[in-house]
Amino acid sequence: MAKLFRAAIMGPPGSGKGTICKRIAQSFDLQYLSSGHYLRESIAANTEAGVLVRSYVERSMMVPDHVMTRLMLPRLEQLIGQSWLLDGFPRTLSQARALNSLCQLDLVISLNIPYETLRERLSDRWVHAASGRVYNMGFNPPRVKGKDDVTGEPLIQHDDDKPKALLSRLRHYKDVAKPVMDLYKSQGILHSVSGTETDRIWPYINSLLSAKMHIQPSGAFQTQTPP
Ligand code: G5P
Ligand code: MG
Secondary structure: OOOOOEEEEEOOOOOOHHHHHHHHHHHHOOEEEEHHHHHHHHHHHOOHHHHHHHHHHOOOOOOOHHHHHHHHHHHHHOOOOOOEEEEOOOOOHHHHHHHHHHOOOOEEEEEEOOHHHHHHHHHOEEEOOOOOOEEEOOOEOOOOOOEOOOOOOEOEOOHHHOHHHHHHHHHHHHHHHHHHHHHHHHOOOEEEEEOOOHHHHHHHHHHHHHHHHOOOOOOOOOOOOOO
């Protein structure tokens, strides 16, 4: 890799942050850190912080900024000198400022996906709770219905993927994301991408990352779909 590269993917619930981060990680050999994954990990560990986090996530509410920054920043501090990609963090202006005090991002990609597309996707989403692996019954189904490809363990659906919870998550997302996007726009690092299908968005993101990182991707996820 030519130089250190730090990026973040923003987008509403179900916009494909996790799916795209996984592709970027594989194509560009970049590690990614998912806020949702770490939150679920802390819930599973049932620590004092995990019990607090559960009370927010179960009600489809944003976890308070000080909890999020305490969860994410120490992990990033351990990656000083390495390149990385963030999925779902920062999500508020306060989180973005806390991150800025640690390091400057090179690129922020904001996924702009219509509500109806999000609703359809999430009602069809299944996850492997322990690893956070995500499936969609139409887009990327598991090899065996209802079972994780790697462990064979049962897949579950998150409560906050139900339509009523989803609408409130989307409304809230818009309100808190705007000042964050304004900040990154003012820094000249924000790229917004619109579309209804990850496979159609992916070639654009692939080219963008290649140009910004000055390297050729491995091609693991290059698609034949025209932009
Ligand atoms: P999470 O886990 O970060 P969300 O709500 O931000 O949760 P989510 O639900 O994980 O985001 P995503 O990662 O943007 O969505 O999308 P995804 O999982 O890749 O794709 C969604 C589904 O669509 C999948 O089934 C996928 O296979 C499918 N899919 C993808 N592309 C396509 C396509 O082209 N076509 C089709 N048909 N399907 C497709 O955070 C969980 C909670 O933690 C808290 C919040 O409460 C949040 O709700 N939280 C925070 N709180 C405060 N600050 C933060 N920074 C926080 N981070 C998390
Ligand atoms: Mg996700």
